[in-house]
Each structure stands twice: as C-alpha cells, then as structure tokens.
Amino acid sequence: MSIIRRTAAEIADALATGETTSVEVTRAHLDRIAEVDGAVHAFLHVDAEGALEQAAASDARRAAGAPLHALDGVPIAVKDVLATEGLPTTCGSKILEGWIPPYDATVVRKLRAAGLPILGKTNMDEFAMGSSTEHSAYGPTHNPWDLDRIPGGSGGGSAAAVASFEAPLALGTDTGGSIRQPGAVTGTVGVKPTYGGVSRYGLVALANSLDQVGPVTRTVLDSALLHELVGGHDPLDSTSIDQPLPSLVDAARRGATGDLTGVRVGVITELSGDGWQPGVMTRFQESVELLVKAGAEVVEVSCPTFVHALATYYLILPAEASSNLAKFDAMRYGLRVWPEGRPDASAEEVMRATRDAGFGDEVKRRIILGTYALSSGYYDAYYGQAQKVRTLISRDFEAAFAKADVLVSPTAPTTAFKLGEKLDDPLSMYLNDLATIPANLAGVPGISVPSGLADEDGLPAGFQILAPALADDRLYRVGAALEAALTDQWGGPLLDRAPELNGDVR
Amino acid sequence: MPEITRDEVAHLADLARIDLSDAELDHLAPQLTVILESVASISGVAGDDVPPTSHALPLTNVFREDVNTPCLTPEQALSGAPAVEQQRFSVPRILGEEA
Numbered sequence: 001m002s003i004i005r006r007t008a009a010e011i012a013d014a015l016a017t018g019e020t021t022s023v024e025v026t027r028a029h030l031d032r033i034a035e036v037d038g039a040v041h042a043f044l045h046v047d048a049e050g051a052l053e054q055a056a057a058s059d060a061r062r063a064a065g066a067p068l069h070a071l072d073g074v075p076i077a078v079k080d081v082l083a084t085e086g087l088p089t090t091c092g093s094k095i096l097e098g099w100i101p102p103y104d105a106t107v108v109r110k111l112r113a114a115g116l117p118i119l120g121k122t123n124m125d126e127f128a129m130g131s132s133t134e135h136s137a138y139g140p141t142h143n144p145w146d147l148d149r150i151p152g153g154s155g156g157g158s159a160a161a162v163a164s165f166e167a168p169l170a171l172g173t174d175t176g177g178s179i180r181q182p183g184a185v186t187g188t189v190g191v192k193p194t195y196g197g198v199s200r201y202g203l204v205a206l207a208n209s210l211d212q213v214g215p216v217t218r219t220v221l222d223s224a225l226l227h228e229l230v231g232g233h234d235p236l237d238s239t240s241i242d243q244p245l246p247s248l249v250d251a252a253r254r255g256a257t258g259d260l261t262g263v264r265v266g267v268i269t270e271l272s273g274d275g276w277q278p279g280v281m282t283r284f285q286e287s288v289e290l291l292v293k294a295g296a297e298v299v300e301v302s303c304p305t306f307v308h309a310l311a312t313y314y315l316i317l318p319a320e321a322s323s324n325l326a327k328f329d330a331m332r333y334g335l336r337v338w339p340e341g342r343p344d345a346s347a348e349e350v351m352r353a354t355r356d357a358g359f360g361d362e363v364k365r366r367i368i369l370g371t372y373a374l375s376s377g378y379y380d381a382y383y384g385q386a387q388k389v390r391t392l393i394s395r396d397f398e399a400a401f402a403k404a405d406v407l408v409s410p411t412a413p414t415t416a417f418k419l420g421e422k423l424d425d426p427l428s429m430y431l432n433d434l435a436t437i438p439a440n441l442a443g444v445p446g447i448s449v450p451s452g453l454a455d456e457d458g459l460p461a462g463f464q465i466l467a468p469a470l471a472d473d474r475l476y477r478v479g480a481a482l483e484a485a486l487t488d489q490w491g492g493p494l495l496d497r498a499p500e501l502n503g504d505v506r
Numbered sequence: 507m508p509e510i511t512r513d514e515v516a517h518l519a520d521l522a523r524i525d526l527s528d529a530e531l532d533h534l535a536p537q538l539t540v541i542l543e544s545v546a547s548i549s550g551v552a553g554d555d556v557p558p559t560s561h562a563l564p565l566t567n568v569f570r571e572d573v574n575t576p577c578l579t580p581e582q583a584l585s586g587a588p589a590v591e592q593q594r595f596s597v598p599r600i601l602g603e604e605a
Contacts, residue, residue, distance in 0.1 A: 101586075209560060210562075235568070311544060311548045314541065314544075314545050322522060333587060334588070350598045355523055361533075371521050372510065385551070388559075
C-alpha cells in the first residue's frame with residue numbers, strides 16, 4: 001500500500017523499523033499535494049523546502065537512535081489560524097495577506113519540538129467564520145468525495161487534506177464545530193478537546209471562550225496520538241487547565257478491542273427530527289446499534305435548552321469576535337489601505353478603509369451583529385440573555401451526564417452540500433452547526449467519527465460523541481470501538497470508497 | 507420583532523470602523539434582520555435567577571514570577587508593520603485637519 005494511504009500510527013511504525021524514512025514520507029505527501037491540490041485546494045501555503053529539511057533532520061535523529069517522539073518525522077498540515085514562525089498565517093483573510101508571524105503558537109512549537117515536518121498551512125473560512133470554507137478570501141476548498149461540494153468549515157482545508165491523503169495528520173480549531181463538522185462531511189475523524197485542554201496561545205482568536213485547537217486525522221488512534229502531543233498545560237494561556245491530560249492513546253487502544261461493557265450511552269432527543277437528512281439518521285441509528293452490540297447500554301436523554309444553543313451561539317460568538325477583530329486596525333501588522341485619493345487621511349480613516357477592503361462579507365456581518373449585541377440598550381436583551389442560556393445549556397449537560405457516560409448525536413444534520421448553495425444565506429449556513437455548538441458553549445469535549453455513506457447521495461456522515469469536561473479519554477474509547485465495528489462491517493476504511501483524485505481531475 | 511434599519515447598520519459599521527459601501531449596506535441590512543429575528547427566540551428563556559456564564563469552565567487569576575523572560579526583538583515586533591520609521595510603528599496622522 002502506498003505510504004500516503006497509511007495512518008499516522010502506521011507511518012510512525014514504519015519509521016521506527018527503518019522501513020521508510022521521513023524524507024520519503026514527506027516527499028510522497030508533497031507529491032500528492034502537487035498532484036491533487038489544484039483540484040482540492042486544501043492548502044493556502046505549502047512549505048516543501050522547510051518540510052524536507054525538517055524530515056532530513058528527523059531521519060538523522062532516527063539514525064542516531066534519538067527520535068524526539070513516536071511521531072518524529074510524520075508530516076502534518078496546520079490550519080492557517082495558528083501562528084507559525086517564518087510561514088505565512090492569513091486566517092483566510094486578505095487583511096493578513098502575507099503576514100509572517102514572528103513566533104510560533106504553543107501547539108506549533110510542540111509539533112516542531114517533537115520533529116513533525118510541517119507541510120504547510122490549510123485553507124479555512126475567513127477568521128474561522130463559516131461552515132463551508134467558502135468564506136476564505138483565497139477561494140473555497142473542494143470536498144475530495146465530490147469536488148463540487150463543500151468540505152465543511154471552518155477547517156475544510158485540514159479535513160480535505162487528510163481525506164485526500166495530502167497529509168496523515170492536521171491541526172484544526174473548533175469554535176462551534178469547525179473540526180467536527182468538516183470531519184463528518186469528509187469521512188474523517190476530528191476532535192474538539194475540553195476547553196482549556198490544548199493551549200490557545202498563538203491561535204488567532206475568533207471567540208476566546210469557545211475556541212479550542214484539536215486533531216484532524218483519518219483514525220481515532222491518530223487523533224489520540226496528536227491530542228496527547230499538543231495537549232496539556234501551557235503557562236502562556238491563562239485559560240489552560242493546570243492538570244495532566246487523561247491517557248488518550250490507551251483509551252483508543254482499549255476501545256479498539258471492541259468491548260464497551262458497562263458504558264452508558266445517551267442519545268440526545270433534541271438532536272434529531274425535522275431537518276435531519278434521512279440517510280444521516282439511518283447511519284446514526286446503525287452506529288448506535290453497533291455500540292449496543294459492543295456491550296454499551298443506551299438511554300435516551302433530553303437536553304431541552306439545546307434548541308436555543310444556535311441562537312445563544314450566534315450572539316456570544318459575534319460579540320466576542322467583534323472585539324477580537326478590533327485589533328486589525330492597519331497600524332502594527334497586516335493590510336493598510338488608504339482611502340482613494342486621500343494621501344492625507346487620518347489614522348481612523350485609514351482604519352475604516354482597511355477594514356472594508358480587508359474583511360469579507362461574513363466577517364463584516366458578524367462584526368456588525370456583535371457590535372449590535374454589545375451596544376447599550378440591547379446588551380441585556382441579547383448578550384446578557386445569551387450568557388444566561390449558556391448556563392442552562394451547561395446544566396442540561398450536567399443532568400445528561402448523570403444518566404450517561406457519553407452523549408451521542410449525528411455530527412451534522414446533512415451530508416456535504418453543493419458549493420455556493422448556502423453562501424449568501426447565512427441562517428441556513430449556521431444550521432450546519434446545530435449539533436456541534438452545545439459542546440463549545442459548555443466547554444465539553446467532542447469527537448466526530450465517520451458513520452458511513454448516506455443512502456440518498458453516497459456522501460459521508462458523521463457520528464458525534466460528547467463527554468464531560470476533562471473526560472476526553474471517553475471519546476477515544478467509544479470512538480475507537482465504533483470505528484472498529486464499522487471498519488469491520490465495511491471491510492476496510494470508509495475512505496477506500498472515496499474517488500482516487502488522480503491527476504486527471506480538473 | 508427586531509428590525510435593523512439601513513441607517514442602524516450604517517451607524518454600527520461606523521462604531522466598528524468599517525467603511526461600508528451603499529451596496530454593502532443594502533445587502534447587509536435585510537440579512538442582519540433575518541439573523542436577529544432568529545436569535546431573538548432566546549428572550550425569556552432564562553429567568554432572572556439564572557446566573558450568566560462568560561466562560562465554560564471557572565477562571566482563576568494566573569500569576570507568574572516577576573522575572574524577565576525572552577520576548578520579541580524590536581525587529582521581530584516591527585516585522586509585520588505596514589510602515590516603520592526610526593524603529594517605531596509609523597502611523598497616519600491621528601489628529602484632525604485643523605490640528
């Protein structure tokens with residue numbers, strides 16, 4: 001089997017036994033990127049030279065018997081919202097076009113310290129605002145399952161990169177579902193860790209109280225390996241949890257044995273019904289039955305406030321985003337645009353012209369919305385009320401986790417839709433995050449695992465598992481058990497059924 | 507039902523320091539009204555007795571030892587600046603014409 005189709009864990013093993021080298025593996029992925037990324041457009045920047053240099057250094061360490069980590073030499077792609085010293089970081093926005101950060105995000109520093117060659121930066125909705133990657137100022141990413149469809153968002157680039165075998169691993173960020181929903185629609189695995197479980201230092205903030213960095217991979221075990229590598233306490237992030245992560249790799253290996261005896265699985269009543277695609281629901285029910293077969297006990301749980309989660313999120317997020325994005329003021333970094341024919345313009349006029357030219361439609365919508373929600377006279381009715389509903393959502397989770405060890409739902413209500421279909425219909429775009437948003441509001445961890453292909457369109461659907469805060473290990477145990485049962489049923493990984501995407505497309 | 511007029515959007519854009527064109531104002535105002543109508547559904551969901559949550563997990567103050575730690579050099583800090591002069595960020599004039 002071609003090296004690029006192997007999992008990160010398998011590549012790590014092949015490096016450890018000397019079957020291959022990091023330079024070979026990295027070159028194979030760069031070749032694949034050169035072959036298919038014209039059609040997929042998962043990358044905004046590819047650093048072939050840097051990645052090969054890092055790979056050669058990794059090989060030298062292996063030869064000297066001193067690898068830095070089990071994943072030393074396994075290449076990775078990084079979402080363009082994470083600061084990378086020496087590599088452009090645009091957040092999918094024109095306002096940061098060409099910006100090269102003078103420092104690394106903590107998660108990137110950890111990747112480098114473990115010896116993972118960085119292939120490049122992946123495409124995303126501008127400042128992570130979107131569910132389709134169509135709001136990228138640099139053009140959309142295409143879903144490797146059907147190039148006319150969206151790869152999900154905001155991290156469509158990272159998901160498409162692993163789904164099209166351009167990278168074995170990627171980092172994403174999840175504020176309302178930006179790791180899990182792209183995972184669902186591309187047939188890949190994505191994890192949003194517990195809030196505070198992975199450092200946000202060097203992550204360009206969308207909504208501080210919701211953002212989390214997490215793994216984007218093809219298997220549950222690979223996510224566990226990457227999560228353990230990038231997670232843990234960071235003194236540079238004041239919201240970072242100051243305690244060790246649970247053992248995630250062990251949990252994934254234990255889950256893969258297929259035994260879930262004694263695990264209580266709660267099916268969330270409110271995350272089904274009208275608006276949920278029948279094929280997505282069928283795959284979901286099937287997965288629940290497989291968990292039962294593995295020994296899990298299934299109960300139905302109600303989280304009544306979840307129906308208000310979307311509205312809550314679309315008040316809290318724009319409010320936080322509008323203040324976060326105030327830093328793009330054309331003074332210290334990024335774009336500076338002078339009003340036309342006004343060389344004597346003031347700083348404020350330059351700021352206005354720059355923000356108009358540099359921000360796209362969705363970013364402007366959310367800044368205006370956030371500014372509105374935070375204005376005096378509306379604050380209590382909107383932002384204040386949303387913060388209270390957030391409390392109720394957390395209480396719903398508490399009550400549900402008293403009855404179940406993990407909660408489950410489909411990750412997204414539908415499979416991938418056509419590019420352009422919802423681009424100018426913000427509300428219908430927002431509905432994609434219906435099932436993923438509650439976890440961000442409450443800070444609990446979640447994973448999306450492929451559940452199969454929907455009958456009506458043959459496109460991937462996702463199965464979401466949620467766990468209580470700090471119990472990320474449960475995601476990996478249950479996720480790996482489901483993955484093992486489904487892979488067994490399919491007779492191989494789901495991605496074996498995706499189109500080959502050889503050079504002949506487009 | 508909340509409605510957000512074109513003038514209100516123009517005012518908000520002004521507060522947010524974004525020069526929106528007429529075409530953008532025409533386009534954004536109705537979209538924002540639809541979004542606001544949809545999020546207005548949360549009014550009355552939580553009573554006065556419900557405390558607000560600003561962060562999912564409780565936050566505590568974080569302190570560090572008061573010692574110097576390595577930081578960006580002036581060159582690094584200025585490396586992304588649109589304009590630099592005498593090792594400083596060079597900005598457009600900040601006072602009005604009359605000043």
